Amino acid sequence: MDQLTQPTQLSEAEILQVLKKFITEVIGEEFVEDLDITAESSFTKDLEMDSIEIVSFSEKVKTYFGKDIDFTGWLSNMDLDEIIRLNLGDITKYIHTCL
Amino acid sequence: MPVATQSHIHLHVQEMNREAAETVLLVHGMFTNLSIYYFNIAPLLAQRYHVVLYDLKGHGMSARAHSGYDLTTMSDELLALMDRLQLSSVHLAGYSYGGLIALKTATRCPERIKKLAIIESPDPYEQETMSVVDVYSKELLVHFINSQGLHTPVPMGRRQLERRHRLYEFLLKESTIRQDMQHERHFFSKGGIQNIPHETLLLYGSHSNCAGAGLELQGKIKQARLVFVNGDHNIPVQEPFEIGHMLRDFFDTQD
Numbered sequence: 001m002d003q004l005t006q007p008t009q010l011s012e013a014e015i016l017q018v019l020k021k022f023i024t025e026v027i028g029e030e031f032v033e034d035l036d037i038t039a040e041s042s043f044t045k046d047l048e049m050d051s052i053e054i055v056s057f058s059e060k061v062k063t064y065f066g067k068d069i070d071f072t073g074w075l076s077n078m079d080l081d082e083i084i085r086l087n088l089g090d091i092t093k094y095i096h097t098c099l
Numbered sequence: 100m101p102v103a104t105q106s107h108i109h110l111h112v113q114e115m116n117r118e119a120a121e122t123v124l125l126v127h128g129m130f131t132n133l134s135i136y137y138f139n140i141a142p143l144l145a146q147r148y149h150v151v152l153y154d155l156k157g158h159g160m161s162a163r164a165h166s167g168y169d170l171t172t173m174s175d176e177l178l179a180l181m182d183r184l185q186l187s188s189v190h191l192a193g194y195s196y197g198g199l200i201a202l203k204t205a206t207r208c209p210e211r212i213k214k215l216a217i218i219e220s221p222d223p224y225e226q227e228t229m230s231v232v233d234v235y236s237k238e239l240l241v242h243f244i245n246s247q248g249l250h251t252p253v254p255m256g257r258r259q260l261e262r263r264h265r266l267y268e269f270l271l272k273e274s275t276i277r278q279d280m281q282h283e284r285h286f287f288s289k290g291g292i293q294n295i296p297h298e299t300l301l302l303y304g305s306h307s308n309c310a311g312a313g314l315e316l317q318g319k320i321k322q323a324r325l326v327f328v329n330g331d332h333n334i335p336v337q338e339p340f341e342i343g344h345m346l347r348d349f350f351d352t353q354d
Contacts, residue, residue: 031258048256048257048259050259051135051137052133052154052159052160054134054138055113055133055160056160058137072115072137072138073142075138075142076139076143078138079139079339080138
């Protein structure tokens with residue numbers, strides 16, 4: 001995606017917008033239209049993402065935010081139960097604290 | 100998202116810690132994808148190793164293929180991936196059918212493998228094994244409805260049900276996967292497994308239907324060590340940290 005603003009300058013609200021765009025790219029606009037994506041949205045329960053889609057999302061996060069964050073390392077300390085319960089607000093906060 | 104192209108099949112590949120001196124290559128099983136390793140097992144191994152994981156064709160984010168799910172073709176594709184990544188030899192680990200692909204590769208090109216780890220691979224001869232595939236496929240929907248054996252069941256929505264349904268429809272009805280797996284039924288008896296020279300770790304679930312296959316492989320492979328992990332066929336999901344640590348310790352140990 002185009003980066004008009006350096007990721008390090010982003011607020012939590014702006015990070016959430018970036019994450020929403022990634023989710024749209026991963027699951028497709030036709031499905032996103034039916035979803036209300038908020039900071040409270042969880043991967044599995046609310047967004048209906050499966051594990052390979054979460055992989056795709058993770059790769060987009062890593063590519064966009066680069067070496068400033070160790071997103072996979074952060075996720076690797078959680079078991080899958082915890083990962084599927086994660087919501088976008090948790091991820092936004094994590095990324096913001098790393099930038 | 101790195102994607103390798105070989106034999107006109109696009110394979111979805113992920114790599115971690117490319118700077119490391121040695122490589123661990125991870126192969127998933129049928130009807131699953133690389134995510135079985137991606138979140139816990141691969142990052143743990145990547146603390147010391149270059150880790151390569153990929154989606155088998157027809158699975159995950161790799162391209163669909165109507166045929167060529169036999170062990171020789173799948174092994175060819177694994178070797179072609181190693182060639183493409185310029186990996187002369189690797190530590191190789193495979194889960195379920197991915198473990199059979201790893202065993203096949205070990206019999207064909209032993210020089211390209213350092214150590215071998217087999218997780219929950221069934222004996223293709225056992226009638227029950229094919230029903231494992233069948234049960235596996237029926238179970239898969241239940242499995243996914245229960246969020247892949249997770250402790251917290253999550254109801255599956257319409258989009259995921261449709262995705263699963265399409266995957267099953269394609270693999271089981273439009274591809275040769277069933278026939279190809281049937282053709283491998285003599286692999287344990289006639290596949291040359293007894294000639295595998297590698298130090299081999301066999302990880303099986305203590306409550307798994309495939310545990311007998313682990314015992315059989317231990318009897319056939321000279322340098323094999325069988326370890327039971329608490330769980331069933333889904334131990335990579337049930338005990339990912341334990342599996343990751345056991346693999347890392349195994350690959351770390353010098354001969």
